[in-house]
Amino acid sequence: MTLNDHVRVVSDTAMAIAIQDLTFYHGTNTAPSLSNISLRLPPGSRTILVGANGAGKSTLLQLLAGKRLIKNAHVRINDRDVFWDSPPGVSFLGTEWAMNPVVRGDIVVSAFFDSVGGYRHKERRDKLLDILDIDLDWHMHAISDGERRRVQLCMGLMAPWQVLLLDEVTVDLDVLVRNELLIFLRDDSLARGATILYATHIYDGLTDSLSPTHVVHMRLGSFFTEPTPWPFNNTSLYHTALQWLKEDRDHRLELEKRGRKARGARRDGVTTHSETFYKKYDYAH
Numbered sequence: 001m002t003l004n005d006h007v008r009v010v011s012d013t014a015m016a017i018a019i020q021d022l023t024f025y026h027g028t029n030t031a032p033s034l035s036n037i038s039l040r041l042p043p044g045s046r047t048i049l050v051g052a053n054g055a056g057k058s059t060l061l062q063l064l065a066g067k068r069l070i071k072n073a074h075v076r077i078n079d080r081d082v083f084w085d086s087p088p089g090v091s092f093l094g095t096e097w098a099m100n101p102v103v104r105g106d107i108v109v110s111a112f113f114d115s116v117g118g119y120r121h122k123e124r125r126d127k128l129l130d131i132l133d134i135d136l137d138w139h140m141h142a143i144s145d146g147e148r149r150r151v152q153l154c155m156g157l158m159a160p161w162q163v164l165l166l167d168e169v170t171v172d173l174d175v176l177v178r179n180e181l182l183i184f185l186r187d188d189s190l191a192r193g194a195t196i197l198y199a200t201h202i203y204d205g206l207t208d209s210l211s212p213t214h215v216v217h218m219r220l221g222s223f224f225t226e227p228t229p230w231p232f233n234n235t236s237l238y239h240t241a242l243q244w245l246k247e248d249r250d251h252r253l254e255l256e257k258r259g260r261k262a263r264g265a266r267r268d269g270v271t272t273h274s275e276t277f278y279k280k281y282d283y284a285h
């Protein structure tokens with residue numbers, strides 16, 4: 001172990017999230033979905049992952065949530081290996097939850113909450129019920145996508161989490177509920193020193209509500225801008241993201257012009273990873 005490795009390992013123990021040189025492939029003979037990712041986020045940080053579709057945000061969050069086995073990787077939350085030594089107090093909220101047939105069954109919302117121990121966190125649960133405007137008498141099979149999302153959020157946030165991994169689950173909330181939820185998350189993070197890593201494509205109002213501490217720019221599976229304290233310029237997060245994504249597109253087009261197939265780039269007759277994924281699971285319909 002070099003001195004640098006030693007310093008890193010010692011200081012990683014103080015980090016809420018610590019990743020070192022992570023490369024991840026979804027399949028054999030494919031380009032990596034994540035390349036050489038290193039990330040160190042302190043407790044209490046609220047970090048926004050910015051990146052175009054296919055940049056690797058969901059993959060990163062899923063790995064941190066311990067949803068995929070990665071061998072010989074340094075991926076730790078509160079100094080515990082996310083896969084082999086599952087850290088407590090981690091809440092992952094992703095979009096696939098709503099696709100699960102179980103959460104579309106004829107279950108009353110109150111029973112649903114009780115089944116996951118909601119009564120143990122009554123105060124937080126009731127606060128979230130108010131913010132998310134949830135009716136305990138709703139039946140899961142007879143509510144809208146946005147209402148189902150609110151139930152998911154309440155379930156995932158009731159227990160006092162230490163690290164929250166959010167994969168664009170606020171997209172189908174109305175703007176009022178979204179705003180109040182993000183304020184709740186900010187206050188919760190400030191009060192308890194809890195950490196948030198949030199992938200989103202909606203930047204409007206985010207600085208005022210969630211008050212992010214850092215932003216990261218992902219491009220084609222790598223960190224193009226390392227976690228950087230926010231704000232770092234006089235531009236809004238929306239305009240910063242817009243500029244970054246324009247540059248990403250120009251970069252991808254340049255790679256394609258030079259005959260290199262950027263990961264996820266479309267070519268006639270060649271199926272991209274995303275298309276394979278969505279066709280396979282028929283999520284689009």
Ligand SMILES: Nc1ncnc2c1ncn2[C@@H]1O[C@H](COP(=O)(O)OP(=O)(O)OP(=O)(O)O)[C@@H](O)[C@H]1O
Pocket residue numbers: 026027033051052053054055056057058059060263264272273274275277
């Ligand atoms: N299950 C899968 N199998 C194969 N490849 C996948 C799978 N999931 C994602 N990928 C590929 O991994 C890369 C990163 O995808 P990822 O879903 O992490 O991107 P993202 O930044 O979250 O995109 P979006 O903003 O669209 O949600 C893409 O090239 C994608 O095609």
